[in-house]
Structure formats: C-alpha cells, structure tokens
Amino acid sequence: MSGHIIQGFFALIRSDPEKPPPLLKQRSSKGFILTTICIAVFTDIFLYGIIVPVVPFALTTRAGVAEKDVQHWVSVLLAVYGAALLASAPICGYLADRSTSRRLPLLVGLLALAGSTLMLCFGHHIAVLVAGRLLQGISAAIVWTVGLALLVDTVGQKEIGQLMGYISISMSVAILVAPLLGGVVYNRAGYFGVYYMAFALIIVDIILRTVMIEKKVARKWEKQDEPLNVSGPSEKGKASLSSRPGDSWPPHPDAMLHVTVSENRVAKKWTVGDRPAIEANPPSDDPPINPRSHRTFPVSNPETIRGKPEQGSNSNSLRDSPDQDESSSAPTLKKVRTRPPVILLLSSRRLLSALYCALVQSALLTAWDAVLPLRVHKLFGWNSLGAGLIFLPLVLPSFVAPLVGAFSDKYGARLPASIGFLLATPFLILLRIVEHGGRSQVVILCVLLACLGVALTIVMTPLLAEITYIVDAKEKHHPGLFGQRGAYAQAYGLFNCAFAGGMLVGPLWAGAVVGKQGWGTMCLTLGILAVVSAIPAFLFTNGWIGEQWKRRRKGADQGEA
Numbered sequence: 001m002s003g004h005i006i007q008g009f010f011a012l013i014r015s016d017p018e019k020p021p022p023l024l025k026q027r028s029s030k031g032f033i034l035t036t037i038c039i040a041v042f043t044d045i046f047l048y049g050i051i052v053p054v055v056p057f058a059l060t061t062r063a064g065v066a067e068k069d070v071q072h073w074v075s076v077l078l079a080v081y082g083a084a085l086l087a088s089a090p091i092c093g094y095l096a097d098r099s100t101s102r103r104l105p106l107l108v109g110l111l112a113l114a115g116s117t118l119m120l121c122f123g124h125h126i127a128v129l130v131a132g133r134l135l136q137g138i139s140a141a142i143v144w145t146v147g148l149a150l151l152v153d154t155v156g157q158k159e160i161g162q163l164m165g166y167i168s169i170s171m172s173v174a175i176l177v178a179p180l181l182g183g184v185v186y187n188r189a190g191y192f193g194v195y196y197m198a199f200a201l202i203i204v205d206i207i208l209r210t211v212m213i214e215k216k217v218a219r220k221w222e223k224q225d226e227p228l229n230v231s232g233p234s235e236k237g238k239a240s241l242s243s244r245p246g247d248s249w250p251p252h253p254d255a256m257l258h259v260t261v262s263e264n265r266v267a268k269k270w271t272v273g274d275r276p277a278i279e280a281n282p283p284s285d286d287p288p289i290n291p292r293s294h295r296t297f298p299v300s301n302p303e304t305i306r307g308k309p310e311q312g313s314n315s316n317s318l319r320d321s322p323d324q325d326e327s328s329s330a331p332t333l334k335k336v337r338t339r340p341p342v343i344l345l346l347s348s349r350r351l352l353s354a355l356y357c358a359l360v361q362s363a364l365l366t367a368w369d370a371v372l373p374l375r376v377h378k379l380f381g382w383n384s385l386g387a388g389l390i391f392l393p394l395v396l397p398s399f400v401a402p403l404v405g406a407f408s409d410k411y412g413a414r415l416p417a418s419i420g421f422l423l424a425t426p427f428l429i430l431l432r433i434v435e436h437g438g439r440s441q442v443v444i445l446c447v448l449l450a451c452l453g454v455a456l457t458i459v460m461t462p463l464l465a466e467i468t469y470i471v472d473a474k475e476k477h478h479p480g481l482f483g484q485r486g487a488y489a490q491a492y493g494l495f496n497c498a499f500a501g502g503m504l505v506g507p508l509w510a511g512a513v514v515g516k517q518g519w520g521t522m523c524l525t526l527g528i529l530a531v532v533s534a535i536p537a538f539l540f541t542n543g544w545i546g547e548q549w550k551r552r553r554k555g556a557d558q559g560e561a
Helices: 002-013 030-050 055-061 067-098 103-122 126-155 160-189 191-211 215-225 235-241 302-306 330-336 341-346 349-366 368-380 384-389 392-411 414-433 439-477 488-517 519-540 545-560
Strands: 256-261 266-272 275-279
Touching (some): 030 126, 030 160, 030 191, 055 067, 055 126, 055 191, 067 103, 103 126, 126 160, 160 191, 160 439, 341 488, 349 368, 349 414, 349 439, 349 519, 368 384, 368 519, 392 439, 414 439
C-alpha cells in the first residue's frame, strides 16, 4: 500500500516537460500556496518551540553539561538561533530575489530544518547542539523571507494584508502549542517521542513544498494552452485580438496575422504578402517617444508605466504613498539603481519606521516569555502546564488577524498600527495591579493579557502588509528600480531581522527590569515603550503624513477652484 502511495507521489511531481504537470490548477492555486506557506511557518516555529522543555534535560543527560552550567548553555543556544536569524535573513532575501524560483530556496530551507532537527535529536556534544541551532536559525530566515515573498508574488498588493493575517495565525498557534506538546510528550513518551512528532511534521512540509507550483511557472503552461483563433471573424477572436472599437477583422481578405509575444507586450500585425496591411495593436494614448531619449526599464507590472492602479486597488489609496524624499526624475533613477536594493530600501524612512515598529511589537509580545511563567508560579503556585496555558489569552486574539489585514488592505496600515500601540499602553500598565494570589487576580491577569493580545494583533498584521506596500510604492513611482525580479524577499528579510531583534530584546528587557526594579516597573516601562512607538507608526506608516496632508489640501483647493 505504501509503495503505491510513494509511486503516485513521484508520478505527481514528475511530469513530461512537454506537457502541463498533473493537477496544475490545484497545485498553483492561491489557497494551496497559502496553505503551504502557513504550514512552513508553523513547522519552523513549532520545531523551535517544541524542544524548549527538552533542551535542559538533553544538556545534562546527553551532552554531559554540569547542572551549574545548564542556564548558561540554554542562553547560548537561544542567542545562537537569534544571531543566525539576524545574520542570514538579508542574505537569504538577496539570493531569493536573484533566483529564478522561490520554490527552490524553500526546499533548501526545509533541508536545513531537517538537518538541524537531526543534529538536535542525535547530538551528544554541545558543539553539535550549537550547530543544530545555527541551522535552525538559517532555516527560519529562508522560510520567512522567501515564503512571504512567494505569497506576494501569488496575490499581489490587493489581498496581501488579509492573507498575512493567516500567517499571523499560523505563527501564534505554533508559539502556543509547541512548548505545551513538547512538555506533555516528553513526560509521556520520552526524549525521542518529541522528535517523532517533529519528523512527522517535516514530512508533511516536504510533501507540500514539493508539490506546490509557483504562479509564474503555471502561467507558462496556461499561455501555451490558450488557443489563438485567427481563422475568421468570430466574436471570440475579435475579443482576443481587437481590444478597442474600430479594429477591423481582417483588414484585407488575403491578410495574414503575425503575433509577437514579449514579456510585457503582445504585438499584432497584419500583412498582405510582404507588405503591412494594418497594425493590429490597440492605439496608444501616450505621446510619441523620442527614440534618442527613450530608455527601457524592466517592470514587475506593465500597468505602472502609465500610472494606472492595479486591478481592484484604489488609485488614491494611502498604501501607495511614496517617501517624501523620492524623486521621479530619470537622472536620479539612473543614480540610485547602481546601489543594491537593500540599501535603497534602508534609505526609506517609511521602511525604517516599519522595521522599528516590528521590533517593538516583537519585544512586547516575547517579553513575557522570561517573566510570566515565574510570576504565575510565585503568585498562584502553578506548575509548568499552568505556566504554558497562561499564554493562551495572549495568543488567541491572533485569530482576528485576517479581519485586521482586510481593513489595512482597504484603508491602509497607519490607523491600525498606531491605534494598536496606543491600545496596548493602558493594558501593559494595568498589569502592575496583579500583585497577589487569588481567583480574582487570575481573572484580571487573563483579561488584561487577552486585551493586550488584541492590541498587538492589530499592530502586527498591518506591519506585515506594509512591507509589500512600501516595495510596490517605490516600484510604482520608479518602474524598474529593483530590477526584473523585485525586492520582496530582501524587504521581508529586513523585517525578519527586526522581528528577531525584538525576540532578543524583549525577554532581556523584561528579565533585567524585573530583577532590578520589580514587576510593576517592568510593566510601566513596556507601556511607555508602546505609547512612544505609536508616534512613528502614525507619522510614517503609508508614507510621511505631512506629504499626504499637503496633497489633500491641494486637492481640496483644486476642487474649490
């Protein structure tokens, strides 16, 4: 039975190069690609969190680390993961944008993840465990940079906010269930039982990433399958080759149609013998181009050349606002294109603001990892299971993330990002009142954590979408700025660096302040950080707000005139 299943799987992924792959439409559909990326994100974070309860025991029983050194090496393994993530994310983004395929880097990342899990499972030396964590960090960088870029390639700007909400759900569920399952399975099934669960998830991930077909690959087959009707004046033929009223079919009884297909354009010409009969191209509204001054730039969306908004988007959308310091002159474009895309991205105040907000959001979310389990143990006497369940109110609100993303797709990311930080401030400060044991204090703690979870979800999803909005806005105002393949992976690589930085800063901040000044001061400082972060979120998300006000005033004056 298993032999037939394996045989069928290889028949599915191996196809005749002259024929479309089996189940092409299903394997390249938006839903299947979204599911694959969500599972990839879930797998990455799940395998990171599932071994957290296991590592302290593995260090003593398998790596021979003394009890007094366990805390030190646990910290080292956490830091190694974060360092690998920070260092490799920009590199992975750069290589992914230069690659002709997103699927290949995803498979490489999966190999790194499988290798790291094998090293952590069977390693008997501390150096092997450190190397395993390094590989795990590199795998995370590949998944987040390439996976999110692939999602943008699939749906474009129009729906990216809503779909990033599903990514947030995958991340939050993995953060929640991984340590719980790791601890329970370790107690019931032992050390290797934890890794059996990990390898089963990796197998599912391998199948999905291997079967998936990118949209741009699927389009090649779809174009080949589209029939070109040149036999006569059928209504279908007229619709396909005569896009404007007045185009004749054919212009002469003996005319022959010649079709030239390029990357961004389809040219059609009728000829009679060796003489041209009539140009079948739709007439252009653009002014004549001076051949001497004409320059061609590769663009990711041909519609941006004429300044047309993408289908389904609002031409006045705040998502497309450029930075104030961007210029549309050709000499400036020639100058900036000599710089690497990552430098062009980092020169954007809008992107720097988004990266700062991502770092702060990550810090506010992960700060509780270092202090909350100890707090509930001290006040309520809860064991490790209770300490894991207390994170449930903080994570469950992430299920509203698709709704938040849909809102940011329609109205922009400025409002939810800034309101989310402001909303988080009072709940962070009010957590100071949880000072003693008792059922009422448990209820207050859970309610405040749930409200904080809602606020941080309102911040996170628009920030994920804002990265796409920034790259698209720059491309729209400077077509070809990032070359033919764009810079989505590099942009999300930078975002990944910021988020990983927050994962390092948050627990260190919370642990240090609690140790020196206590729980109440820690909650107060996090509240101050949240309210301060609302300022750049309001001023720079969707572009510099002063420039937008200026355009609105100008539009109002023109309307009155």
